[in-house]
Amino acid sequence: MSRYSLSIRPFGAHAVLVEWPPKVDEAILDDILQFTEHLRQHYLKDINWELVPSYNSITLVHRKEMIDFERFKANMEGWYAEGYDSKTRERYLWRLPVCYDLEFGIDLPEVAEKLGMSVDEVIQLHTTSRYTVYGIGFLPGFMYLGGLPSDLEIPRRSEPRLQVRQGAVGLAGKQTGIYPQESPGGWNIIGNCSVSMFSSKNDPPCFVNVGDKVQFRAIEKAEYDLHKIEGEVGIYKLEKTVLDA
């Protein structure tokens, strides 16, 4: 197992930030998730602890108590140094249906033109890749996805839209993602995902975890409409497979 040199810093009175080298890297993410699991299982069992992994960091937040930083830091260093073989919880590949019809993919023709490919090629490329979930934040259920093919990199729109539809699938720089709620946004919109990424009626409200993978599957409008109805009545079945640890 690779060991990294960690930076441990205070983040106010109730939180501590632990940073790995600043790289978007699957091996780093794996180490972060294994360490997070190790901490949960052995040291930070108290439910008042929240552990927030994102890219190259975990932020540890205690809901109530102040953290004695120097002591905590020494503990953390020890916990990391002792190593761990705790299995991380199962990680999944989620296949998410996306309708790329122009009704949803409002920027798709422009994106294709700018990237010098056909609309079908954009869809083809976007659906062949498997994306890694490096973080969840910004909005409830918003996934930071890594692994966009460089051929699909396109700058964000110069003028952000005041309203982007819920479920909109977008491209911006090295990122692709789904707007979990209607919100303002500057990404290039190429389709719409029929699965709701966040619902307070579900427990947990967002089925994806950091470290999971996502692959998009192109669907027709009819299937999109069907999924929407299935989702509303609660019978939609998510497509997922367990990833090899």
Place this chain on the structure above:
Amino acid sequence: MLRLLKAGFFTSVQDGGRFGLLNKGVPVSGFMDSFSATKINRLLENEPNAALIEVTMTGPTIEFEAPTYICLGGAEISVTLNNNPIQHYRVYRIEPGDILSYGRLKKGFRNFLAIKGGFKTQSILGSRSQYFPVTDNNCLQDRAEVPYEGISEFEPKISEIKVESFLDETSLEVFKGPEFNQLHDKQLERLFAAEFRVAKENNRMAYQLSETISGHRISMLTSATLPGTVQLTPSGRLIILMKDGQTTGGYPRILQLSDRSISILAQKKFGDAISFKLFKP
């Protein structure tokens, strides 16, 4: 239950907050000024984090249906009960049909109305705090009904407290944020010497400040943010995240407000002055 005859500018149900979902992008929410909110809950002998009504600037007009006891705290606002002025941090008995009317805001920005036993709106994902999209709305609308359990017998151990008000305080005690050490001297000097004013863009999610400091080109990977995190944008704008603030961000986190400073800031409105003071242990 009670009914909002008029909802006011931004009136919402809040409790101690929603926990355990930061890794799904769900903010903590809860009382913006938890110092004032927990005080009045204690006076009513409630759980300190019991759900109450948070009022912003222009308050509601409320009609009660069942007997209960209430207590107000936070911003100084003139409030009447059946047209008689009432005081803050004092327990009042409520009879069915009583009308509570919020009037002029005198000092501060957010007032709290606590009720004996706490409000009993539906708890969603472990909290009654209103926050869209976890709850259907961000705030209470005109004619909204808010449930509580009626109670006619209650002898508070203490029926009134004198509160040392922090509404006039302008100095925010801060810790160094994770990216504090990347600031240069000129930025630091301005950060701690200057007075800043609250910009128009201020709400439960974040407070922006009108004055800027010099910008930066610090690039970092998206990482967690907390209520009270002060972010610095590349153009030098300061954004202080509050209780409904996003849980991750990509701007340098230069400062972190103490809990008390979050409450102080929550009582500031557009144009109010604040300054930062580094916490000395």
